[in-house]
Amino acid sequence: MGPELFFPPQPDRVAIVTGGTDGIGYSTARQLARLGMHVIVAGNNDGKAQEVVRKIKEETLNDKVEFLYCDLASMKSIRQFVQKFRMKKIPLHVLVNNAGVMMVPQRKTRDGFEEHFGLNYLGHFLLTNLLLDTLKESGCPGRSARVVTVSSATHYVGELNMDDLQGSHFYSPHGAYAQSKLALVLFSYHLQWLLVAEGSHVTANVVDPGVVNTDLYRHVFWGTRLFKKLLGWLFFKTPDEGAWTSIYAAVTPELEGIGGRYLYNEKETKSLKLTYDQKLQRQLWTKSCQMTGILDVTHGPVSG
Numbered sequence: 001m002g003p004e005l006f007f008p009p010q011p012d013r014v015a016i017v018t019g020g021t022d023g024i025g026y027s028t029a030r031q032l033a034r035l036g037m038h039v040i041v042a043g044n045n046d047g048k049a050q051e052v053v054r055k056i057k058e059e060t061l062n063d064k065v066e067f068l069y070c071d072l073a074s075m076k077s078i079r080q081f082v083q084k085f086r087m088k089k090i091p092l093h094v095l096v097n098n099a100g101v102m103m104v105p106q107r108k109t110r111d112g113f114e115e116h117f118g119l120n121y122l123g124h125f126l127l128t129n130l131l132l133d134t135l136k137e138s139g140c141p142g143r144s145a146r147v148v149t150v151s152s153a154t155h156y157v158g159e160l161n162m163d164d165l166q167g168s169h170f171y172s173p174h175g176a177y178a179q180s181k182l183a184l185v186l187f188s189y190h191l192q193w194l195l196v197a198e199g200s201h202v203t204a205n206v207v208d209p210g211v212v213n214t215d216l217y218r219h220v221f222w223g224t225r226l227f228k229k230l231l232g233w234l235f236f237k238t239p240d241e242g243a244w245t246s247i248y249a250a251v252t253p254e255l256e257g258i259g260g261r262y263l264y265n266e267k268e269t270k271s272l273k274l275t276y277d278q279k280l281q282r283q284l285w286t287k288s289c290q291m292t293g294i295l296d297v298t299h300g301p302v303s304g
């Protein structure tokens with residue numbers, strides 16, 4: 001069953017999906033294309049890109065699908081991506097912050113940040129902020145632009161160590177992943193707060209896709225091929241099922257003008273209590289502005 005059975009066509013809308021070459025992101029990009037959207041697959045997987053675009057176009061008969069290189073582990077690459085996107089002079093109605101890595105060995109992004117925090121969280125923080133003006137220009141009353149951020153149930157066991165966000169003193173791959181996913185929830189809630197304060201026609205929601213059979217688990221110690229295959233087959237969602245909540249958040253009329261939600265299986269769910277702490281949200285936002293070198297939007301415009 002395709003999304004066109006559940007959601008209205010979206011032929012005049014433009015979406016960016018990060019990590020759209022694989023797993024949940026690929027399914028998200030494909031299904032948004034099925035709804036007629038102009039879909040920009042943002043990824044660092046140059047090798048796969050053309051094949052992915054060709055496959056999506058072929059299956060959806062939608063020609064408005066393209067790949068734009070964006071390495072979320074590099075702020076320079078994110079800025080170049082935004083520049084290239086702006087040069088297209090097209091609107092942006094949906095941004096799906098989907099890309100991510102999980103439980104990778106301790107390593108750093110090009111800018112020297114711990115990879116989970118730097119790529120999963122800070123990369124999307126910067127990308128969203130740089131695209132915010134375009135999103136605001138593209139949303140209108142009754143047809144808001146939407147930021148959909150993919151977090152995880154792992155955020156429930158996450159801790160935010162404000163004094164050591166990079167895990168310099170203590171690093172665990174699981175803790176670092178959980179922290180990045182927790183940071184994304186705090187980010188999405190604060191973003192929504194800012195958008196409402198400004199009276200803009202943009203909403204921000206955060207989703208949990210569930211446990212999905214993708215390559216994300218490649219670094220997990222029990223992720224031997226056979227065991228993962230068996231687990232995946234028995235218990236995990238398929239990537240199409242995993243993408244469903246992202247697609248719902250991106251297009252459902254039920255969420256028109258509604259943000260600040262944590263969605264699981266298309267339903268509003270409570271996130272970790274800590275994520276509702278507005279002081280913490282604000283603290284993380286300010287620190288993230290400093291780390292990414294952008295001006296704090298609450299005090300002034302975001303630099304391009």
Ligand SMILES: NC(=O)c1ccc[n+]([C@@H]2O[C@H](COP(=O)([O-])OP(=O)(O)OC[C@H]3O[C@@H](n4cnc5c(N)ncnc54)[C@H](O)[C@@H]3O)[C@@H](O)[C@H]2O)c1
Pocket residue numbers: 018019020021022023024025042043044045070071072073074098099100101102119150151152153208209210211212213214215216217
């Ligand atoms: N699979 C699950 O069970 C599960 C559960 C909860 C949350 N999630 C979240 O869903 C999202 C998608 O994960 P998935 O399961 O499809 O995994 P996946 O490994 O199949 O896809 C991850 C995507 O991120 C991209 N990516 C990785 N590094 C990047 C970089 N430096 N720059 C740009 N893109 C980069 C990859 O190329 C890939 O397209 C992730 O944010 C993940 O944390 C997944």
